[in-house]
Amino acid sequence: MDDFADKVAAALDADIHVLVVDLFAPGPHDPHGIHGAIRQRLERLDQPYAEEISRAEPLTLASYVAGSPIEVYLEHVAIGALLAEMPLFLQRDRYINVPLQPTYDAAWATMPAFWRDVLEGRRSPP
Numbered sequence: 307m308d309d310f311a312d313k314v315a316a317a318l319d320a321d322i323h324v325l326v327v328d329l330f331a332p333g334p335h336d337p338h339g340i341h342g343a344i345r346q347r348l349e350r351l352d353q354p355y356a357e358e359i360s361r362a363e364p365l366t367l368a369s370y371v372a373g374s375p376i377e378v379y380l381e382h383v384a385i386g387a388l389l390a391e392m393p394l395f396l397q398r399d400r401y402i403n404v405p406l407q408p409t410y411d412a413a414w415a416t417m418p419a420f421w422r423d424v425l426e427g428r429r430s431p432p
Contacts, residue, residue, distance in 0.1 A: 307335040307343055314370070315347035323395035324370045325404060331364035331385070341366045341380065348376055367406070369393045 314324050328340040336343055339359050359366075363382035369392050371377040381390050389406035396402065414422070423429035 307340070311340065311343035311347050314344050318348065318370055318372045318376055321372045323372050325392055325394045326366070326368045326370070327389075327392070327406060328366040328368070332359055339364075339366050341368045341378075344368070344370075363387075367392050369395065369401075371395045371398055373398050 314326065317324050326340055326344070332339045332342075338346075342359075360382060363384045365383040365385060367381040367383060367390065369379040371379075372395075379393055381392065383389060389410060391403040391405055391407075393401035394404050420429065424431050
């Protein structure tokens with residue numbers, strides 16, 4: 307988690323825009339979510355960035371715009387909810403919308419049935 311947050315912060319410092327899709331609820335390695343870990347690096351905080359994450363919407367979609375100041379477009383999502391389109395910035399004032407839900411659906415449809423069953427709890431992993 308630390309390495310990923312460091313890489314995102316370094317990319318933003320290098321004027322590279324970043325879109326992060328965090329489809330895992332906060333856990334022991336990221337108690338404030340991936341966005342919290344990234345914000346801690348961006349703001350150079352000694353203590354963890356302590357954003358309250360709703361139990362109802364624990365997943366995070368974050369589009370970061372590099373530059374000064376760094377901007378973030380943040381969406382919190384419930385588990386099982388449809389994913390919103392998110393902007394992926396090409397320049398500070400130009401972006402494309404990334405169709406997250408159709409992309410996720412297409413990937414899920416091509417996943418072998420065995421692994422879909424594992425992920426949905428109907429079968430144990432090997």
